[in-house]
Amino acid sequence: MGKKLVAPIIITIFSLCFMLFYYGLIFAFIPLSFWIKALIGILPLSLGGVSIFVLVERIKEIRSGEEDDLSKY
Template identity: 50%
Template sequence: MAKKIVAPVVITVLLVVYFIFWLWLCVTMPGIPLALKIIGAVIPCALIGVSVFVLMERIKEVRSGEEDDLGKY
């Protein structure tokens, strides 16, 4: 079971690091208007939240035994 959770966790960690980089870049860049900085901060934060939510759902699926729903079709 642990092997099936490793890949989603690694991908989620990489995505979160990528989104944090873009968040930092948008907020610290000089010359950008405040409205664009706010939008540039909200979008990566939302994507981080969605990524973590999807990871939690995937972990629940693996623990409940629904490893591969595509095999049913």
């Protein structure tokens, strides 16, 4: 079970780091007003939240023993 948790956790961490780095560069080097930066910042925050939610759901699936999502359909 532990090996199956490694890949989703690593992928989530890498994607969150990429989003932080990418949007951090945008905020650092593109001169925009605070409100525009705040509006643009909503996107990576929402994507990060969804990524963490999906990771938690995947961990629950792995721990419950449900490996194949297609078996439900």
